[in-house]
Structure formats: structure tokens, C-alpha cells
Amino acid sequence: MSNDVKKEGAHWADQMAERIIREKGDKDSYTCASGITPSGTVHIGNFREIITVDLVVRALRQRGKKVRFIYSWDDYDVFRKVPKNMPDPGLLEKYLRKPITLVPDTTHQAENYARANEVRVERILPAVGIYPEYLYQAERYRSNRYVKGIRTALEHRDEIRKILDEYRTEPLKEDWYPVSVFSSFTDKDNTTVLGWDGDYGITYRDDDLDKVETIDIRTTPNTKLPWRIDWPMRWAEEGVDFEPGGKDHLTEGGSYDTSKKVVEIFGGKAPVSMRYDFIKLKGMGGKISSSGGEVADLYDVLEIYTPEIVRYLFVGTRPNSEFAISFDLDVLKIYEDYDNCERIYFGLMDVKEQRREKEKRIYELSQIDSDNIPAEPGYQAPFRHLCNLLQIYEGDVEKVVASLGDVTPGQEGRLRTRLTCAWNWITKYAPEEFKWSLAKTSDEPVALEENERKALSDLRGYVDGHLDSCSEREFSEYIYKAAADNGLENADFFRITYLALIGKEKGPKLAGFIKVCGRDRIVSILSRY
RNA sequence: GGGCCGCUAGCUCAGCAGGUAGAGCAACGCCCUUUUAAGGCGUGGGUCAUUGGUUCGAAUCCAAUGCGGCUCACCA
Numbered sequence: 001m002s003n004d005v006k007k008e009g010a011h012w013a014d015q016m017a018e019r020i021i022r023e024k025g026d027k028d029s030y031t032c033a034s035g036i037t038p039s040g041t042v043h044i045g046n047f048r049e050i051i052t053v054d055l056v057v058r059a060l061r062q063r064g065k066k067v068r069f070i071y072s073w074d075d076y077d078v079f080r081k082v083p084k085n086m087p088d089p090g091l092l093e094k095y096l097r098k099p100i101t102l103v104p105d106t107t108h109q110a111e112n113y114a115r116a117n118e119v120r121v122e123r124i125l126p127a128v129g130i131y132p133e134y135l136y137q138a139e140r141y142r143s144n145r146y147v148k149g150i151r152t153a154l155e156h157r158d159e160i161r162k163i164l165d166e167y168r169t170e171p172l173k174e175d176w177y178p179v180s181v182f183s184s185f186t187d188k189d190n191t192t193v194l195g196w197d198g199d200y201g202i203t204y205r206d207d208d209l210d211k212v213e214t215i216d217i218r219t220t221p222n223t224k225l226p227w228r229i230d231w232p233m234r235w236a237e238e239g240v241d242f243e244p245g246g247k248d249h250l251t252e253g254g255s256y257d258t259s260k261k262v263v264e265i266f267g268g269k270a271p272v273s274m275r276y277d278f279i280k281l282k283g284m285g286g287k288i289s290s291s292g293g294e295v296a297d298l299y300d301v302l303e304i305y306t307p308e309i310v311r312y313l314f315v316g317t318r319p320n321s322e323f324a325i326s327f328d329l330d331v332l333k334i335y336e337d338y339d340n341c342e343r344i345y346f347g348l349m350d351v352k353e354q355r356r357e358k359e360k361r362i363y364e365l366s367q368i369d370s371d372n373i374p375a376e377p378g379y380q381a382p383f384r385h386l387c388n389l390l391q392i393y394e395g396d397v398e399k400v401v402a403s404l405g406d407v408t409p410g411q412e413g414r415l416r417t418r419l420t421c422a423w424n425w426i427t428k429y430a431p432e433e434f435k436w437s438l439a440k441t442s443d444e445p446v447a448l449e450e451n452e453r454k455a456l457s458d459l460r461g462y463v464d465g466h467l468d469s470c471s472e473r474e475f476s477e478y479i480y481k482a483a484a485d486n487g488l489e490n491a492d493f494f495r496i497t498y499l500a501l502i503g504k505e506k507g508p509k510l511a512g513f514i515k516v517c518g519r520d521r522i523v524s525i526l527s528r529y
Numbered sequence: 530g531g532g533c534c535g536c537u538a539g540c541u542c543a544g545c546a547g548g549u550a551g552a553g554c555a556a557c558g559c560c561c562u563u564u565u566a567a568g569g570c571g572u573g574g575g576u577c578a579u580u581g582g583u584u585c586g587a588a589u590c591c592a593a594u595g596c597g598g599c600u601c602a603c604c605a
Binding site for chain 1: 531532533534535541542543546552553554561563564565566567568598599600601602603604605
């Protein structure tokens with residue numbers, strides 16, 4: 001990355017990197033953080049936070065900085081609600097109020113409920129070039145890593161209460177403690193802390209069993225800090241320099257506000273932050289989440305967008321405004337936008353210098369491997385065209401690649417991915433008008449009048465005898481001839497031809513379409529007439 | 530009640546280092562010497578929500594208003 005990145009015109013990730021360096025001091029290394037409670041599907045909105053950090057991390061690294069990118073799985077949180085559509089809800093219900101790592105995975109994909117959600121994310125992030133260092137909070141709490149933090153919170157209980165009360169409608173009670181305890185009898189957090197001995201002893205009551213117990217937080221790791229205390233404690237613990245947040249956290253009176261004060265109690269400082277907005281979905285056709293709304297995760301998005309384009313969606317959008325990820329016809333435009341960006345990067349398209357600089361940076365940041373930007377543009381066939389080719393070849397990616405003929409070795413991999421996405425899009429999301437398939441010889445032939453049948457038969461003969469030696473335009477003469485010789489209006493003949501070939505009354509311009517399909521296929525379909 | 534975001538062409542949005550508005554789709558027109566468009570080329574279309582301010586100049590900065598939406602004030 002050159003040093004002449006202008007502060008003003010630069011990409012937001014570069015601006016953020018500069019700001020971190022400015023506010024945190026010019027250090028050799030920085031820590032950037034993100035995290036979430038894996039209490040359900042980690043959806044594409046959650047992914048926005050991850051990629052936001054990734055982009056800032058890349059910007060810092062390109063400035064010669066060492067960067068630690070940590071991702072906290074807050075898996076010592078409580079299982080609050082049984083998500084819809086989970087197998088065996090009756091069993092899960094028994095685990096409510098226990099830490100999510102103690103909840104069984106009724107889908108039997110991982111050791112526990114939380115882990116199942118974590119694994120899905122950890123498996124897919126490398127596909128978009130993101131490699132955080134994962135921190136597991138349940139494991140950290142249980143191995144007593146945070147004993148000191150918990151003790152510090154207890155010591156400053158009044159101070160913390162005062163900070164939290166600033167934004168509360170109802171102040172915390174006098175006997176409030178900045179900790180919560182999982183019962184050692186039931187593992188549930190239906191407990192009330194009764195006292196602290198000023199050292200490491202905490203006395204609590206199990207409210208379900210009405211039993212009282214005193215534990216030593218050094219040996220019985222059942223104590224956990226509530227979110228608004230846990231978050232700043234971890235900032236201090238890891239020395240976090242940058243961590244973005246959703247607007248639920250970064251609003252006045254939200255947890256960032258209180259945490260930046262609480263963190264000082266732990267001897268730390270608040271990270272530089274930035275707010276990202278939520279992601280909407282468009283044209284998904286009714287996938288329903290546990291909370292009742294549409295939801296998509298990174299897997300869903302990667303089905304129809306190539307990894308670079310998934311990154312591109314986020315790279316090119318300011319984080320602090322909402323945008324929609326489209327599964328409808330907008331997909332075609334997104335692919336074209338990306339191809340334009342690529343053309344600009346490779347100097348194949350003339351644009352103003354200012355725009356060129358901007359698009360180039362977007363292209364760089366969209367690539368999976370920041371140290372290995374492709375040396376040539378991808379095979380830029382329009383998405384729509386690929387969709388049609390795939391439908392001719394019934395989704396066979398290899399046949400489409402072979403039919404194109406001029407794909408370079410450097411383009412093949414990317415093209416295959418793109419074709420796979422195109423096929424997924426057609427089969428799952430494309431509008432009906434968009435879809436068709438070539439008739440099969442096993443299909444019932446279309447019922448026709450004799451002269452219509454004869455016209456198709458003539459057409460078959462012309463295809464067999466002349467298609468390969470004619471230009472598209474020359475061949476269209478034969479189409480008109482087949483109609484005229486059998487007393488058919490052109491419009492009627494086109495209609496029956498489309499019906500015979502693709503089962504629809506209309507289709508792509510016929511001569512070109514027949515040529516793309518190739519002699520053999522057309523002849524075999526028409527041979528039944 | 531506090532905070533934030535959005536309001537730009539019929540639709541979806543870009544433009545926001547201030548210098549007389551852009552894209553895609555839709556519409557309309559033309560084209561491949563004959564009625565097929567899922568192809569190509571082209572055209573039209575916006576007092577940039579309103580009002581005021583700063584400025585030589587504002588969609589862009591500031592302030593207020595309206596409408597739409599999110600979020601905090603429980604928990605995480």
C-alpha cells in the first residue's frame with residue numbers, strides 16, 4: 001500500500017486505520033476485536049461486524065503494523081430461549097438458564113449447542129479470506145482466567161453501579177453485585193448473590209432450590225460478569241484498540257457508553273469504535289428465522305455471490321448505513337457492478353482519476369487474499385448470459401466452461417465459482433419468467449398440425465445441413481424459409497419452435513439461440529417432429 | 530423521553546473531500562434487408578422531503594421542521 005493515500009478521499013477502512021493510529025498512538029502492533037454470543041445462527045448482519053474488523057485489520061497491516069484480530073465467542077452466556085425449528089425442543093427446554101456450552105446440540109453436529117453455531121462460522125470464514133483468533137469465553141471463565149477481573153469488579157461495586165445508574169430508569173438496588181452466578185446445584189443462573197466476603201468468597205442463593213452456598217471464585221468458576229461489565233473487562237484484559245459495534249451498543253446510554261467508563265476501573269481504555277448498521281434482505285422468498293423475520297447467513301449469501309463479491313458488497317458500502325443484500329434480479333446488477341470495478345482496476349475502462357482510485361481500493365479490499373491479487377481480470381461473461389448457458393447445459397458447469405473455449409487458466413477457478421452461483425440463483429431465486437430448460441427427447445412432443453410438424457422437420461434439416469457453416473444472420477433465412485414453405489406466419493412458427501425447444505411461447509432470439517445450443521442437441525429434439 | 534439512520538428519475542439505489550445531478554431496471558424509439566429479444570444502439574425523465582443559514586457556488590456543510598425506520602432506557 002502506498003503512503004500517498006489521501007486521508008480525505010481514502011476508503012473508510014483506511015480512514016479508520018489512520019484514526020486508530022492517531023488516537024491509540026503509533027505502535028508496532030494493535031489489537032482489533034469482534035465477538036458475539038453464539039446463541040443462534042450467526043447471520044449475515046453479524047458478519048458485517050466481522051468483515052468490518054477484517055477490513056480495518058487489513059488497512060492497518062498495509063501500513064506495516066502487526067495486528068491481532070480476536071473474535072470472542074461469548075459462550076458463557078445463558079440459554080434464554082429455545083429457537084424455533086430446532087429438533088427436540090422439549091429436551092432443550094430443560095436447559096434454559098444454563099450456559100449455552102452446557103446445552104446439547106440436538107442437531108448432533110457438535111459437542112454442544114454453542115459450539116455448533118461457532119463451528120459453522122469458523123468453517124466458512126476462510127472462504128472469504130478472514131482468519132480471526134477465536135477466544136472462547138466459557139473456557140476462559142471456567143479456567144479462572146478472569147478471577148482478577150471479577151475481584152476488581154466486586155471491589156468497585158459502588159462505582160460501577162453509579163456508572164450504570166446514569167442511564168437506567170430504575171437505579172440498581174443497594175444490594176446489587178456486579179456478578180452473576182451459575183448455581184453449582186443446577187448450572188442455572190436463577191440465583192441471587194447475597195454477599196461477598198471482601199476476598200474471593202461469594203455467597204449466593206439458588207432461587208429454584210432455595211439453597212444457599214458460599215463459593216470461592218478461584219476454585220468454583222461459576223461466576224460471570226454481566227455484559228456491561230464483562231465487555232470493558234475484556235477490553236482491558238486484551239488491550240483492545242478497535243472494536244466496532246451495532247447501533248444497539250453504540251447509542252447514547254448503550255453499552256459502549258457505560259463500558260468506556262467502566263473500563264478505567266480495570267485499568268484500561270476504551271477502544272476506538274465505529275457503528276455499523278443492520279443488513280436487510282431482499283428477494284429471499286420467505287426464509288424464516290427463529291425470531292420470525294427473514295434471515296440469511298454467510299452460507300446463503302455465498303450460494304449466489306462469489307466470495308469476492310460478498311466482500312465487495314461490504315467493502316463498497318459505508319458501514320454506518322443500512323443496505324440490503326438482494327437475492328432477486330438485483331443480483332445481475334451486482335455482478336455487473338463488480339465487473340466494472342474490476343475493469344477499472346485493470347485499466348480496461350476509462351473513468352475519472354478520482355473514481356479510479358476509489359474503485360481500485362475497493363477491488364483490492366474485495367479480494368480474498370490481500371497479498372495475492374489476481375494478475376488478470378476474471379472471465380467477464382454477464383451473469384445473465386451465464387444463466388442462459390447453464391440452462392442450455394442443464395447446470396453442468398464443466399460443459400459451459402468448455403463451450404466458452406477462451407477461458408484462461410487464471411480465470412477458470414473464478415469462473416467455475418461464478419457458474420455455480422449462477423446455477424444456485426436460477427434454481428433457488430430466479431423469477432419463473434427467467435427459467436427454462438431445453439426439451440428432452442423423453443418429453444411428450446408438442447401436439448401440432450401437419451404443416452407445423454413439417455415446418456419443424458424442415459427446420460431440423462436446415463440445422464443439420466447448414467447451421468455450422470452459416471452465420472447467425474444467414475441461418476435466420478432458413479428459419480423464415482421453413483415457415484414460408486409450410487404456409488405459416490413467422491410469429492406462429494416462432495411460437496411452436498419455442499414450444500418444441502423450451503416449452504415456452506417466447507424465447508431468446510432464435511437463430512442465435514439455436515447456434516449456441518449446437519446442431520446435435522437441436523437436431524435430436526426436432527427429430528421427433 | 531434520549532440517540533441514530535434514511536428521504537435523489539416510475540422502482541432499487543449511487544453520488545456526500547461543496548463547483549450547475551448518475552447507474553441498473555421500467556418506459557419509449559430504432560436496429561440485425563420479413564411480425565421471435567432473454568441481443569445491440571439510443572431517447573426521455575429529477576425545483577436532490579421542506580424551510581432557513583454559511584459560501585462566489587450546496588444533493589453535498591450547519592440549524593429547524595415533516596415523513597419513514599432503527600435503537601437505548603430490561604437482558605445480553
